[in-house]
Amino acid sequence: MRYSLKQKIIDVCNQKIKQKGENVGLSFYAFFANKNDDPELLFEVAQWWILTHKLDHFEKAVKIKEMVNELS
Template identity: 70%
Template sequence: MRDALRKKVIAVCDEKIAKKGPGVGLSFYAFFANKNDNPELLMEAAEWWIREHELDHFEKATKIKEMVQQADRNRAAADH
């Protein structure tokens, strides 16, 4: 997942959690406007969500945020 998408996922998860609490669910569509202005990025998010992780349509924002942050930590550890 490219850096811009990771940052967007974390920001959206933080926003949803702040507004609706830690039990809030979302789909990968939550990271995009209703108008599909970046189909490549949308497909990257869908690939990560559906094929790579086999997630349900709706997942808890806290789970998604943790998955992205854990991937960042794993990547950083592998670089050292």
């Protein structure tokens, strides 16, 4: 996963946790605007979320942040 995407995911997770607390859940759509202006990036996240890790539609932001932090 590219560095800019990892940083965006971590930033969004931090923001959601700050706003709604440690138990906040989110989907991979949380990292994108409501319109599909970067389909390759959306697919990259969807592949990581769905195919690679077989995550549910909604997951805890804390869990996603930890997973992304573990990536090299």
